[in-house]
Amino acid sequence: MEPILQLVDISKRYGGVRALERARFACAPGRIHALLGENGAGKSTLIKIMSGVVQPDEGRIVLEGRERRFAHPQDAVSAGIACIFQELSLMPDLSVADNICITNPPRRFGLIDRMAQRRIAEAALARAGAEDIHPLAPVGSLSLSRRQMVEIAKALSRNPKILILDEATSALTAADVQRVYTLLKRLRDEGMAIVYISHRMNEIAELADDCSVFRNGQHVATFEAGSQSDAQTVEMMIGRDIEHAFPPKPPAQAGLTARAPALETRGLSWQGRLHDIDLTARPGEIVGLGGLDGQGQREFFLALFGVLRGVGGELKLEGRPVQLRSPKQAKRDDYGIALVPEDRKTDGLMLPMSVLDNLSFAALDRLSRAGIVASGAELRAAEDMVKRLSIKAPDLSVPVGTLSGGNQQKVVIAKWLMNAPRIIPLNDPTRGIDVGTKQEIYALLRRLADEGAAVLLYSTDYAELIGCCDRVAVFFDGRIVRWLAGDELTERALVASALNLTTTEKAAA
Amino acid sequence: MSDDWKFHLREHKGAYAAAAMFIVIFALYILNHQAGWTAPVITTAANKGVLLAIVAMAQTLPVLTAGIDLSVGMVFVLANCVASHLVVGTPLQAAVGVVAVLAVGALCGWINGAIIVYGRLQPIITTLATGTVYYGISLGLRPVPGGDVHAGLADALTGAPGGVPAMLMVLLAVVLLVWVPYRRSVSGRAALAIGSSEAAAYMSGVNIGRTKLIAYTLAGLLAAIGGLLLTFVTYSGEASSTIGGVYTLNSIAAVVIGGTSLAGGAGTAIGSIFGAFVLRTIGDLLFVFDFEPLWQPLFQGIILLTAVSLGALRLLRVSNRLELFK
Numbered sequence: 001m002e003p004i005l006q007l008v009d010i011s012k013r014y015g016g017v018r019a020l021e022r023a024r025f026a027c028a029p030g031r032i033h034a035l036l037g038e039n040g041a042g043k044s045t046l047i048k049i050m051s052g053v054v055q056p057d058e059g060r061i062v063l064e065g066r067e068r069r070f071a072h073p074q075d076a077v078s079a080g081i082a083c084i085f086q087e088l089s090l091m092p093d094l095s096v097a098d099n100i101c102i103t104n105p106p107r108r109f110g111l112i113d114r115m116a117q118r119r120i121a122e123a124a125l126a127r128a129g130a131e132d133i134h135p136l137a138p139v140g141s142l143s144l145s146r147r148q149m150v151e152i153a154k155a156l157s158r159n160p161k162i163l164i165l166d167e168a169t170s171a172l173t174a175a176d177v178q179r180v181y182t183l184l185k186r187l188r189d190e191g192m193a194i195v196y197i198s199h200r201m202n203e204i205a206e207l208a209d210d211c212s213v214f215r216n217g218q219h220v221a222t223f224e225a226g227s228q229s230d231a232q233t234v235e236m237m238i239g240r241d242i243e244h245a246f247p248p249k250p251p252a253q254a255g256l257t258a259r260a261p262a263l264e265t266r267g268l269s270w271q272g273r274l275h276d277i278d279l280t281a282r283p284g285e286i287v288g289l290g291g292l293d294g295q296g297q298r299e300f301f302l303a304l305f306g307v308l309r310g311v312g313g314e315l316k317l318e319g320r321p322v323q324l325r326s327p328k329q330a331k332r333d334d335y336g337i338a339l340v341p342e343d344r345k346t347d348g349l350m351l352p353m354s355v356l357d358n359l360s361f362a363a364l365d366r367l368s369r370a371g372i373v374a375s376g377a378e379l380r381a382a383e384d385m386v387k388r389l390s391i392k393a394p395d396l397s398v399p400v401g402t403l404s405g406g407n408q409q410k411v412v413i414a415k416w417l418m419n420a421p422r423i424i425p426l427n428d429p430t431r432g433i434d435v436g437t438k439q440e441i442y443a444l445l446r447r448l449a450d451e452g453a454a455v456l457l458y459s460t461d462y463a464e465l466i467g468c469c470d471r472v473a474v475f476f477d478g479r480i481v482r483w484l485a486g487d488e489l490t491e492r493a494l495v496a497s498a499l500n501l502t503t504t505e506k507a508a509a
Numbered sequence: 510m511s512d513d514w515k516f517h518l519r520e521h522k523g524a525y526a527a528a529a530m531f532i533v534i535f536a537l538y539i540l541n542h543q544a545g546w547t548a549p550v551i552t553t554a555a556n557k558g559v560l561l562a563i564v565a566m567a568q569t570l571p572v573l574t575a576g577i578d579l580s581v582g583m584v585f586v587l588a589n590c591v592a593s594h595l596v597v598g599t600p601l602q603a604a605v606g607v608v609a610v611l612a613v614g615a616l617c618g619w620i621n622g623a624i625i626v627y628g629r630l631q632p633i634i635t636t637l638a639t640g641t642v643y644y645g646i647s648l649g650l651r652p653v654p655g656g657d658v659h660a661g662l663a664d665a666l667t668g669a670p671g672g673v674p675a676m677l678m679v680l681l682a683v684v685l686l687v688w689v690p691y692r693r694s695v696s697g698r699a700a701l702a703i704g705s706s707e708a709a710a711y712m713s714g715v716n717i718g719r720t721k722l723i724a725y726t727l728a729g730l731l732a733a734i735g736g737l738l739l740t741f742v743t744y745s746g747e748a749s750s751t752i753g754g755v756y757t758l759n760s761i762a763a764v765v766i767g768g769t770s771l772a773g774g775a776g777t778a779i780g781s782i783f784g785a786f787v788l789r790t791i792g793d794l795l796f797v798f799d800f801e802p803l804w805q806p807l808f809q810g811i812i813l814l815t816a817v818s819l820g821a822l823r824l825l826r827v828s829n830r831l832e833l834f835k
Contacts, residue, residue: 053712074714089703089712093774095696102702103714111693136516139663154713271828301828309828328829347831 003028003161005050005081005191010059012217013044017043020217022059027162027210032184032194034204034225036464037214038237038292038495043197045165046214051083052076052193059076077103081158084151084168092140097121099139100154124157125150129179145173152180156187163187164195169203170294183205199292201230201499213237230501238462238491246467247446250284259283260319262454263304263423267313273299274478277313281454283422287444288469289458291498296478297458302423304456306330307340317423331362331419338362338416342427344405348412351401355393356382356427357401358411363418385414389444406437414445424448425456430464442468462494476500523768526819530766531786533641538790541797548669555674556667556742556788560735562680564756565763565781566688567731570724572764575623575704575773576632578725580640581732582757584617584649585746588736591645593656593746596737603659606704610737611730617643620727622722626727640753647748663741675737679783684736687727688778696723704773762809763788765818787812 003026012020014156021041027033035043048054049061052070054397061068063079070076076083088353090099097117108118121135132151139147148168155163165184167179184207188194197202204211208225215235220236228236261280268277274296281287289297303311308322314321317335324330330337341347349358359382360367367378382396389410393403394408400411409429430438445468459465471485474497482497484490518525535554543549564581573576597607618637624635661694665677669691685788699720702710704790711717724737740746760781761771769776792805827833 072714073712077714085712089709091702091709091713091774092707094521094701098698098701102698103709105695105698107695111690112695112698114693133513134516136513136520138516138519299829307830309830466745 004064006060007046007050007288008044008060008062010049010056010061011372012049012054012056017082018217018358020056023214023217024219025212026222027193027195028162030188030191031209032188032196032207033210033211033212034208035195035197035214036233036237038498041214041237042217042248043214044166045217046168047083047197049239050076050162050164051081053083071497072435074103077158077160080159080161081164082158082162083164084148084155085164085166089154090147090151095133095136095138096125096133096150097135097140097149098245100124100135100156100157101156113273120157121153124153125184126409127156128153129183130176133500137450137453148172149179151178151182160192162193162195164197166197167199167294168196169198189345193369199499201233220473231496233494234495234499234501238495247443249446249470250450261316262318263456264319265304266312268300268303268315268316269305269312270299270308271307272478274303277480279473279480280458281456283452283454284389284449285470286449286457286468288465288472289463289475289492290462290472291458291475291481292485293460295475295498297475298427299478300475301339301427301458303457304330304425307335331416331421333419336422338419338421338424340416340426340429341411342431344408344412349400350407352399354390354397355400355403355411356396359385359418361416362415368499381418385418388417389414390440394438404434406433409433409441410437415485417448420452423454423456425458427458428460429457430459430461436462462491465489465494466491474498520775521768521777521780523775524687524777524783527767527780527783527787527816528766531783531790534787534790534794538797541599548672548674550671552667552674552676554793555669555676558786558800559605559676559680560739560742561647561756561759561763561789562782562785563683563731563735563738563786564758565760566683566778567728567735568757568760568764569767569776569778569781570691570728570731570768571632571636572769573762573773574706574721574724576724577771578618578619578620578621578636578728579633579757580636580643580726581641581760582728582753582755582756583734583738584614584638584732585745585756586750586753587617587643587647587650588733589739589743590650590656590739590746590748592737592740593658594650595700596658596662596740598659600661603662607737608657611733614733614736615726615730618732619722620725621729621784625725626718626721627768633828644702644748644750644753647753653744653747656746657738661745663744666741679738683731684779684782691727692777696720700705700724701774704799705775727777755768759785759788764812766813768816784816801806 005027006023007023009022009024010020011022021048025040025046025090037043045054049056052073052075055071073074082283101117105112106131120137125131125133125177128149130153133146139150142150162208164435169180172180184194196207208221211225212222213220213233215237235335259282263281265277265279269275277300291297299308302308306326306329322335324335329335345351360378362372367374367381367429386393391410391414392407400408413429430441445455445457457469467487471483472482472489473480474482474494476498481500484493520592542550562801564585567581568578591613592606592610595609597606598602621636624630666679668675671754699715702715703717703720707717758761763784764781765771766787767776767780769780788809791808795805795808
């Protein structure tokens, strides 16, 4: 069938990072088209371009035979493209009906006609199979799964010709997932073109008519669903160039396993987002957290750092059961945890403040006497860190925001090393930094482990997990679905288990 | 559906709470007043209350978009000074003067909005600066208190024909002609959407610039209506920075007591009206109980703290401590 939407030779860069490189994509009415690829393959950028959220640097968008440019999300919406993001487009304080009709509310005498709006909302909810949601309920009061259903109803109320779903089912309960399946199949039969991103291979097998695989910002292949085995599909998704040099790993030592674990969790759970996490990290090892983005890795680190309330299960540090209630407590010497957070610009640094202030912030307690900062000691400790991590800053008094991304990340790590932590979880520390600094960080992590720290590394870059970690716990849906170590730790195994395809991995090998 | 009222109650609980608080305090006031429920007492209370109520309505609009307008008090004063020059003479001249006063107010608000939207400056500092400018202009217009106002108009609006204070009718008219249409317009809806989540509003294709511009312009217009009414009460114009400052701060307090979140996204101008009435009545209440006026700020402060604390109860249920800071 004729494609309704075509993207031709689309390229997009963010700063120096290439997100898409001459990518092609086409979808046809009456088909469900699945987009596949690992983290950072360019899928998200592609759908952002289709829905007008970002503009491509190069390339053409052809809709129904005509070349189009979408400068705003609204342009794409009025052209008949509706995109369902994960929760991004709902206003929590507004009611369900207000949210559904926000773009183009029904009007009478210039004012919003609430009765008509309500009918539209009820019809849209019914079409999405969520008629049990009250149209006047504030969206903020609904569960995540129900909110996602509202998001779907909102997209449907615009009568789109093309519907894009980005991981739309990841937050849904099993009952809602079934409704969405039925709905999507019905919409397809009505002639809608559906673009579907999911990391669940069983969903793709159930729904997709066509599949397109992306890798490194490039289109790899498009094929009819079912014509390729899962193993072949995984093969297409992997094959990132390993461009980093990693420090050698120490050989698996018999002595290591005998050491008392620095950190041990048993059945750690939180709010339906983390389930039964059993994880042990010993001094001297680097334990990786793998899996697709957003499978609970971040929450797991927050739980370790005392940020989450109501965490179930057991947490032991150096053999002692502990209850952590705040980062302030977790960083204390008797616990010795230091979390390098995900977003250095918001959670890690105070950008307008000086390098010195940022370096000493987490360690001010040690650097002060009777509440007064001992500036001599502070300066010495900071200079020490600058040397140890070779942070390139013209001066310790410049705002940390003026440093390069790589040096900012080094400051975040250094600020925590000031406390001499024994357990160091790092949340994707190399995201968006240059290769040279990445290598320095890899070497640093290994050095910290050799000095006796237990390092936990979450990374979205599989090559990094393979190169750096002694063992990797693969997360899926808030659980650890697989442990990989030694020779098993391959990109194929990581991708396959990240997609929760435990059996095909052996067939492919 | 049968549980519609629950959602209605939930949406307007701040306004209902403020209204209930007002009724209790006002009843206490009337019961202890020597003259009791008589036209002069009610009219005096209404004349004072409505001025702040309208300025509080003005403040509500930017606050709903998660902004703030620190210039409302100064626009109020500027309108007062302009009115003391222009709302005089023949009925026709006075009518033209009224239109001019309102246009000045709307222009002030539009300037605020334009700077915030196109200059991308923060509302708090923008309106602090423009408010000072507006005050400077007021001072130029009225270096010393004075001027005059159309007496017939003033008497008609500050009296109580048929026992109902005319000011209350003016307030009702403002609510029906400005707030109700705004609340039900696309722009009013968009303002709430922006206050609730600006990113989500943008992703939904809401016109963010126009919405904010309209909110600030209407705020200026409402503040000018307040200033015009002030002229009818005082029969003169005065460029007083004290009045401007007090009205600005009390308008913010009234908005909060009325159940509107300073974080934006939820609330109504109706709540702010009752918030303003509550603030005004507390002052009078202390007076009838023979408290020294010194106590007034203390009690206003306690009422404000209580109102704000109720809004913070939801934080007890947050399970990710990082969300406490959002």
